[in-house]
Amino acid sequence: MRIESVFGILGAIKLASAACGGAWSQCGGSNFQGDKCCMDGYSCKKVNDWYSYCEKSNDAPVAAASNNSEKKAAFGDNVWGNNNSWNNWGNNGNNNNNAANTWGNWGNWNNNNNNNNNNNNNNNNNNPWSNWGNWNNNNNNNNGWNNWFNAGNTAGNNQPAQQNPAPAPAPVQQPNEQPVQQPVQQPAQPTTNANANVKWPKAEKHIKLDAPIVVKAGETYDGLKENGVWTSYGRGVDAGDCVDIEGSYADAVFHVETGATLKNVILGKDSIEHVHCIGDGCTIENVWWDDVCEDALSLKYSTNPDAKFYLIGGGAKDGSDKIVQHNSAGTVYIKNFDVKNAGKLYRSCGNCKSGYQNTRHVVIENVNASNVGVLAGINSNYGDTATFKNVNANGGPVCYSFTGNNNGSEPKKTGEQCKGQSNCTCK
16 A cells, blocks of 8 residues: 555545534534534534534543543444554554554554454454454454554554464465445435424523624624523513514614524514514524514615525414515525414515515525415516425415505505425416
């Protein structure tokens, strides 16, 4: 094996380790494309089918593995054997008996002893290539390529090779045993129907605000990272049944500016308005509305037709009117979302008198809706579109079209489209 290959293998191992997430990093969920692992001392906690994150394990965190059992969990017992001029070339942390190793301790991985591995029934003491790819080899003390990369052995491996007795007759050559290749894990694919069994988080802490929290342009506000537990935010307002209530900009709980992200928070029922996206796009990720008063998410003050707004994961329930109110220009992407007991999931503004009143678009994907008046309402006279992918309206209406206006009068409903369909485009 060439030295370049050696460096390549070690580099790949280090890169794989470095990619795992730390505290609060996302580590799983349907369609998640990132690394589905956490750093040492953290475990991947599932919140729902669409989101999992790294949290500190119940056990005390370990800065560096210090015994054989920890190393076995990651690498197995003996990768290549024990006594050779290439001994422990890739080991990191071995302080014992490397005096006679031509390549000893170059990059040790905590190698201290592998003379007694317990998972191999064969003693390949005199075969220069046997057990080349054996990951659980027992007594390979004289294998010509032994222990090239031993990751987890303790003490005394690197003693000079002892003189072998006269070789026995050469055994019948066995084919080299190659390590079993593990399949590459692919991102989870959505089912034919959007998930109807989403697990909603429960708030362990409640925060009452006197004014909206402003998430500045390009910044991220992560409720789990800020508080360590799921936290409900509100304004301390008792809005009753929220019928015929019109909130204002000042009533919101969060103002999210252009390019900013709000994630991992719960919005409580003690608010009239909840989240306002201000400007040319924002990301709302894994946010849960326990009880929507008027609108859960309002998109405002952009006339940019290329603006993009993302509502990813999370859910909303008990909204008397709309969940997403789209007043800005641009396109809204709603994905992996759960909505219950609401008037509309999405509404393109039908009668905006000031600001922008023209074409808008929405893409709704992998959404489950129960007891919802309609998934989307659009203004066909302005060229609005609503695209549905793998949605489950549970028998309810999917798309209504209206004739919008800019004078503030109630828009007229003109038709229903996509009835009973999971994949459809409404115009």
